[in-house]
Structures are given as structure tokens and as C-alpha cells.
Amino acid sequence: MYNNMGPQPGVPRPPTNTQPSPFGNAFYGAGSGLIRGGLGAYGEKILGSSSEYVQSNISRYFSDPQYYFQLNDQYVRNKLKVVLLPFLHRGHWTRITEPVGGRLSYKPPIYDINAPDLYIPFMAFGTYVILAGLTLGLQGKFSPEALNWMFVKGLLGWFMQVMLLKVTLLSLGSGEAPLLDIVAYAGYAFAGVCLAVLGRILLSYSYYLLILWTCMCMGIFLVKTMKRVLFAEMRSHDSSRHHYLLIFIAFAQLPLFLWLGNITVNWLF
Incomplete structure (x- = not known):
């Protein structure tokens, strides 16, 4: 039967998870990549923009929404x-541009x-x-x-x-x-x-x-x-x-x- 009296002497206590799981970071990175790619493709389809423009402007803005709050x-x-x-x-x-990753961005x-x-x-x-x-x-x-x-x-x-x-x-x-x-x-x-x-x-x-x-x-x-x-x-x-x-x-x-x-x-x- 299962003992509810707590940990028994001599039995090691399960380690406490104090560090973030590497799988969480991996899933987060993969999810972010899918989101950026999806939004970039969607923006290119709807706005009729070139792939370069989408990657350098629209995708950047949606993948980094803090852009509009950096003030x-x-x-x-x-x-x-x-x-x-x-x-x-x-x-x-006119807006000021700067080179980012080989492209001009605002x-x-x-x-x-x-x-x-x-x-x-x-x-x-x-x-x-x-x-x-x-x-x-x-x-x-x-x-x-x-x-x-x-x-x-x-x-x-x-x-x-x-x-x-x-x-x-x-x-x-x-x-x-x-x-x-x-x-x-x-x-x-x-x-x-x-x-x-x-x-x-x-x-x-x-x-x-x-x-x-x-x-x-x-x-x-x-x-x-x-x-x-x-x-x-x-x-x-x-x-x-x-x-x-x-x-x-x-x-x-x-x-x-x-x-x-x-x-x-x-x-x-």
C-alpha cells in the first residue's frame, strides 16, 4: 500500500527542480521560430510585399512587439x-534607418x-x-x-x-x-x-x-x-x-x- 506518512529514513528525497527545464527553452525557441515564420508568410501574402521587406520590417515588428513601446x-x-x-x-x-543584419530597418x-x-x-x-x-x-x-x-x-x-x-x-x-x-x-x-x-x-x-x-x-x-x-x-x-x-x-x-x-x-x- 502507498504510504502517506512522508519520506522514509534512508530513502533519498526527490531533487527539487530549481532550474528551468531545457526542454521548455527548446520548445519556446521552436515556437517562436514557427510564429515568426508564419507571420512573415502571412504578411507577404496579404500585403504583397517582397520577402526581404517582410523579413526586415513586418516580421521584425511582430516578433518584437516591444519596438512600439521603446520610448x-x-x-x-x-x-x-x-x-x-x-x-x-x-x-x-522621415524616419531614421539603421543597418540590422545586413538590411535597413527603422x-x-x-x-x-x-x-x-x-x-x-x-x-x-x-x-x-x-x-x-x-x-x-x-x-x-x-x-x-x-x-x-x-x-x-x-x-x-x-x-x-x-x-x-x-x-x-x-x-x-x-x-x-x-x-x-x-x-x-x-x-x-x-x-x-x-x-x-x-x-x-x-x-x-x-x-x-x-x-x-x-x-x-x-x-x-x-x-x-x-x-x-x-x-x-x-x-x-x-x-x-x-x-x-x-x-x-x-x-x-x-x-x-x-x-x-x-x-x-x-x-x-
Whole structure:
């Protein structure tokens, strides 16, 4: 019978596993290789990019998601200044490259103010939801359902902005930009929306001035950024066509900002 009284004298105690299993590391390495390879093949199939571009940019970004979070306080301050006051940006709008493994790759945000990051968009989106809940509370309309709707509304606005930028690139034959880059550029809109909603809370009449201001600044920021992407990567050189599309992107910010800034849930009641 099995003895539950503990270890018996003279019987060696089983060794305690204090070191990580080498098999775990092996499986982890194999899994990482499969994931990188799969994402690289998927990116090449969907975006129509060359194998070299996928390996040097898209696969690198997905296999190293920390790329979009390599930043510091100075970068955050400077990036918000570029997004909210783009006409004061005196430097260039192109990203800085560096050789990595025999290929050119982009430097992370901490070393390049023009690099996209996901920290500011995520923080701005979370702040938008918090400010929306505060606004609903001041209106006497706060409820979990209302807050959930504002969360979904923010995601829908983010998605529409991503689709606007992506379709613009595809229409000009320039679909190579990594998806996370586009998600980051689209998410910067929440920084301006948050400023406008905060203005409504502090001084209601300032909302209309701030929404127009931040909308104009976001349009300038996207035009400058997308112009760099289009000129650098587009296959066609129809300058008049892409100028019209850039103008369309800038003007499309107004209805988007007005929709996101309209904190109301009347349809729920």
C-alpha cells in the first residue's frame, strides 16, 4: 500500500527542480521560430510585399512587439507636441534607418521622433473612455451600458481611421506599410479628441474651438506623415491623385472628431 506518512529514513528525497527545464527553452525557441515564420508568410501574402521587406520590417515588428513601446518621457512630450502642434515641428518627417543584419530597418521611437508608437494611442484611448464616463456622470446619464457603448464607439472610430489610411495606401498601390504602423498613426487622433472633451468638461464653449483646432492639427500631421509614406513607397506617381487623397484624409478628420467627441447615449434610452 502507498504510504502517506512522508519520506522514509534512508530513502533519498526527490531533487527539487530549481532550474528551468531545457526542454521548455527548446520548445519556446521552436515556437517562436514557427510564429515568426508564419507571420512573415502571412504578411507577404496579404500585403504583397517582397520577402526581404517582410523579413526586415513586418516580421521584425511582430516578433518584437516591444519596438512600439521603446520610448521615454522625452519622446512622449515631443510626440504629443508634433501631433497637437505639427506646424511647430521644424525637423524632417522621415524616419531614421539603421543597418540590422545586413538590411535597413527603422530605429525605435526612443531614437526617432517620427517613429510610430502604440503607448500614446493606447493611453489616449483609455483617457478618452475615462473622460467619456466623467462627462456622462456630469450629465446624469452614467451607467455601465453607456460606458461600454463609449468604449465600443472609440474602437469603431479607431477602426474607421485605420481603414481610411489603409484604403488610401492600397488605392495608390502602396500597401507595404506594416499594419501596426497604421494602427499607431490612426490612434493619435484620440490625443486631440481627449483635449476637446476635457475642454467641454472645464468650459463647455471651448469644446467647439478645441475640436476644430485638434482636427486641423491631426489633418496636418496625417498629411505630413502619409505624404512621406506615399512618396517613399508608392508604385504609381500620379501626384494629382495622391494630393486629392491627402486632402480627403485631412477633411475626413472633422466628421470623425465630431462623432467621437459627441458624448451621448440617447439611442440607449
